[in-house]
């Protein structure tokens with residue numbers, strides 16, 4: 001479903017973030033992308049999300065050449081296929097939970113009823129409905145995380161990309177996040193988690209751990 005073929009990424013003149021990566025992710029798989037800081041994990045996620053283009057090689061999702069899409073089509077591809085959970089959540093602090101979650105739906109021009117149904121469903125699924133009118137800056141870390149997860153899922157994407165999702169969470173909240181991942185996997189989402197958090201390295205519902213070191217694959 002997702003294929004990286006001979007992918008290299010060089011930032012600027014000579015920062016080689018990825019070096020000839022070949023990787024495949026199947027539909028419904030949960031993969032942990034493991035590696036120390038700077039190894040190239042976020043770069044892989046950004047390439048799959050169409051946020052970056054490889055310097056060479058190809059990224060295919062459902063046989064579509066994501067790495068060759070013009071920017072406009074990349075945005076549409078992301079909207080239709082990708083839910084991105086960022087380490088720092090990337091929420092707008094002054095907006096309410098509900099307004100933050102609505103943002104990915106704005107370009108779709110849904111009528112009010114349809115919008116309401118989608119929002120309520122996703123807020124209930126990730127247990128943040130009771131805070132819907134509260135500004136995100138007034139939430140706890142775990143609540144912000146759940147808002148970010150709800151926003152990433154409001155378009156019902158089939159691919160979830162999570163970049164160091166537990167970096168700002170304590171162990172209890174990290175374990176809660178892991179339960180949420182398990183639920184998302186049961187919905188047949190394809191999930192890629194980039195992390196160096198050991199909590200992810202011994203989970204029975206993780207299909208594969210892929211290790212990356214200095215932009216190269218260690219095992220797959």
Ligand SMILES: Nc1ncnc2c1ncn2[C@@H]1O[C@H](COP(=O)(O)OP(=O)(O)OP(=O)(O)O)[C@@H](O)[C@H]1O
Nearest residue numbers: 011012015017035036037038039040041042043044
């Ligand atoms: N926009 C950029 N410009 C220049 N160099 C970059 C840029 N983004 C990443 N890099 C470099 O590319 C390499 C890989 O970075 P990347 O963010 O993919 O690693 P990572 O494994 O996700 O790290 P972390 O866990 O710290 O987020 C690093 O050496 C980083 O400094």
